[in-house]
Amino acid sequence: MIRLSSFDVGQLELLFLLLYVDDMIITGDDASGISELQTHLHRHFEMKSLGPLRYFLGLKISDTSDGYYLSQAKYASDLLSSAGLTDSKTAPTSLDSDCRLTPIDGVPLNDPTLYRQLVGSLIYLTVTRPDIAYAVHIVSQFMFAPRTTHHSAILWILRYVKGTLLHGLHYFARSSLVLTGYSDADWAGDPSDRRSTTGFCFSLGDSLISWRSKKQTVVSRSSAESEYRALADTTAELLWLRWLLADLGVPQHSATIIHCDSQSAMKISTNDVFHERTKHIEIDYHLVRHHVAHGSISLSPISSADQTADGFTKPHLLGRFQYFFSKLKLGFTVPP
Template sequence: MVLLVYVDDILLASNDATTISDFTSFLNSKFCLKGLGPTKFFLGLEVARSKQGLSLSQRKYTLEILQDTGFLAAKPAHFPMDSNLKLSRDNGSLLEDPTSYRRLIGRLLYLTITRPDITYSVQVLSQFMSSPRQPHLDAAHRILRYLKSASGQGLFYPVVCDLQLKGFCDSDWVGCIDSQRSTTGYCTFLGDSLILWKSKKQSTISRSSVEAEYRSMASTSCEIIWLLSLLRDFAVPHSQPALLLCDSTAALHIAANPVFHERTIHIELDCHFIREHIQNGVIRTMHVTSHHQLRDVFTKALGCALFTFLISKMNFLNIHSS
């Protein structure tokens, strides 16, 4: 049984109904609780069940954002950010009242819990919270128009799943025009279910695209190791190696090559970390073509066609669509 507590909200999960009933009775003997039955709504997350699986979305929360910002009747957009858009901390006029921008980005950050498709765009805009400018606000409004096109879209977790853990990692070398730092992006699947994703600017400057890719591989490997330990805690067997997919053949060669040279000495710790888990059979690296690199959604702004194609591979579901 798993017990999740957030302030005064409690969520119980178990494969034994008797266990939940006994534990609920014990809690009722100590505290004054109100049981709401099977989970349908929890901290803004809407849960829908069927014989095929479970769906998570934040439709009500999304509609509240659109209504509060006046975008409920706006013209929808088909993707969250223009691929040709280059945002900087110095271009454009400063906003007279930055509070509304900060509040909007904060609400969008919480929305990324079930909307990985806007993770990269929100991550970029969150870098300008201290002194937002008009282009940043315009880009945030573009995200709102994209949300208008599918407010009920969320993640779907099917009942039948092979429980194979696989992670896609990627990087956008020198993606930030202000700091020249690269962007790390990864997403992890359990079978066909997307369970973890991230888009983050790297903490140091990478001197080559291979170094940026390898740092992304190291970050994804850390998350995979953590997920494997979490599966063990949940008594979920995972005997086969977890797959780590990358589109950089150079980074894959470094992971497989035990010889260090001057080009990789500055990322030696990452090399040792990844190679150790490969040799122990915990992780197995694989090459994936750039066209099928799902992690591109989390590292760069994409055009409509490629964005729609990659999003279709992530098991999204809009239960409110016709």
């Protein structure tokens, strides 16, 4: 039996925005259209109404007058129990600011099974917890042969989650539908192979909808190159988001602003004079230039201190991490 929950108007608008059925567009505020869709599905599937959406695959969905909250508090609580963290000790940040993990530090774990299970669970937790994205990105690199230092980092993340159990994504009811992005890179930040880390995030109005923390595939020979590679990844994500929003009836009529704190990378994207200095950058990274020239994106300078994506590229001290956390506009949900 396929069990489908019925949605109220706001929830359907949040989760689907638009739904195409037999050349007919059904929007979240179309009660008759929703009813017709349910009737249409009943003809083809055996369904059972479970009432308004509250939980889905470990996610809790709460609606209030100012918007929606998505959290995984119960999932995180179960994860802490499985990890055996029954004390009250918590961590102030998602990762120690001095943490620089390598594949050879510490002693190999006798049984890596629990480590791998915890990393996999934390990866799923990042669905509503972008504040742990960088930390989880780091520990996930050692799943093949984890060591004691890597396990200690896992425990640090879990203790941070324990102190922020009710945090989750906040989607604002009266936010604009203008897409904006932030792009950043930490040049040669990995101590073992000196590859850089790309970080980016996108917001639709005030609501965070996309983010990433990922190690770059090759070593960059300059900070400008690492920032430009990050811009290319950010641009690829932006193009997909613009296509998706247009398909959902929320087209972006003007160039999407991407905030970048590297003047060199911004100049490379618009100035052919820099070509000789950037021959070693693969051709496909010049897609940034193409879309700047064609008006899909607009690069905007921003200070490193105000760069939201910086939190996806490196660990930070408490004050800086709290600032990063506030820029994400995460919400606090009621207990599960």
